[in-house]
Amino acid sequence: MQSLYAYFTSKDQDLAKAQKKMLRQADSIIHLYFLLLSLPLALAQFSKEFLNKQKNKYFPTDADKNANGKFADNHIIRLIAEDEVLLSQINKVSGLWLNNDHDIIRKLFVKIWRSDLYKAYTISSQSSFKEDKEFLLSVFDNFIIDDELLHHILEEESIFWMDDLPFVANIVYSQIKATEIGVSRIIATAVFKNNDDKTFAEKLFNKTIINHKEFENIISKRAKNWDLDRIASMDQILIMMALCELIYFDEIPVKVTLNEYIEVAKYYSTINSKSFINGILDKVISEYTKSGKIKKVGRGLLE
Numbered sequence: 001m002q003s004l005y006a007y008f009t010s011k012d013q014d015l016a017k018a019q020k021k022m023l024r025q026a027d028s029i030i031h032l033y034f035l036l037l038s039l040p041l042a043l044a045q046f047s048k049e050f051l052n053k054q055k056n057k058y059f060p061t062d063a064d065k066n067a068n069g070k071f072a073d074n075h076i077i078r079l080i081a082e083d084e085v086l087l088s089q090i091n092k093v094s095g096l097w098l099n100n101d102h103d104i105i106r107k108l109f110v111k112i113w114r115s116d117l118y119k120a121y122t123i124s125s126q127s128s129f130k131e132d133k134e135f136l137l138s139v140f141d142n143f144i145i146d147d148e149l150l151h152h153i154l155e156e157e158s159i160f161w162m163d164d165l166p167f168v169a170n171i172v173y174s175q176i177k178a179t180e181i182g183v184s185r186i187i188a189t190a191v192f193k194n195n196d197d198k199t200f201a202e203k204l205f206n207k208t209i210i211n212h213k214e215f216e217n218i219i220s221k222r223a224k225n226w227d228l229d230r231i232a233s234m235d236q237i238l239i240m241m242a243l244c245e246l247i248y249f250d251e252i253p254v255k256v257t258l259n260e261y262i263e264v265a266k267y268y269s270t271i272n273s274k275s276f277i278n279g280i281l282d283k284v285i286s287e288y289t290k291s292g293k294i295k296k297v298g299r300g301l302l303e
Helices: 002-008 015-055 075-082 084-093 104-113 116-122 129-144 148-157 161-178 195-210 212-222 233-248 254-268 273-291
Strands: none
Touching: 002 015, 002 195, 002 233, 015 075, 015 084, 015 104, 015 129, 015 161, 015 195, 075 084, 075 129, 104 116, 104 129, 104 148, 116 129, 129 161, 148 161, 195 212, 195 233, 212 233, 212 273, 233 254, 233 273, 254 273
16 A cells, blocks of 8 residues: 555656556565564673663662663563574664664663663562563563654654554564464564465555556546545555456455455544445446446355
């Protein structure tokens, strides 16, 4: 969807170049995954330096002298650091946090250090795997995912990453949550599950572009009293993608296509887009099913 929007709003409409760019943008999701995964390691490492400075300042308090460094020894963070495959990928990207003008690692850690969450976690020198995991998950929830400075830095790197962040963060969060003692679930996977997934993305992208004039005519005929110029660009793209799936993807159930694009519209388009897109697609599904233009292979795919 993002790549189609970029294509249709660009003066350079070269399909081959656009497809390569779309695949590169998909690959960048893995980059974002390792960036998020690198944050706990960077924060834990900084915590050692920070607490050491607190102990060695001119007038350290008793709290400074007896600061608990269990964050740096967090079981989950150690698991990540001891995984050579993960660490090699993390080291390739972690420079973004360490070599920027925003001092984000220090700022994030200080916010965590001042919190009741951190105080409750470090009140005891004893630690358990469960406690370490719950603390790290809470750090992600309360201090990382919604941090405005982090958002700013990610957006500077890629205009698409803010859309990808909730999805990628959920993967990292779920992997940490599923990890047990001696059984790490923190495993980087490819952007596409298999070649079929990649082929699907390429086919949907290409066929939406190749047939966009046909789709525009379908929309125009069914959008009463609406010129195409008055329909939000994102709505047009979402409807064209849905039409592409309905007409050219025999194996995807009609209901799945309809539900998916209505859900995407809720997130990316206007308040009224859901109803508008649903109305257009309902008309097309009804007409094209009767005329045989929508043909699905397998039982129940038209329902």
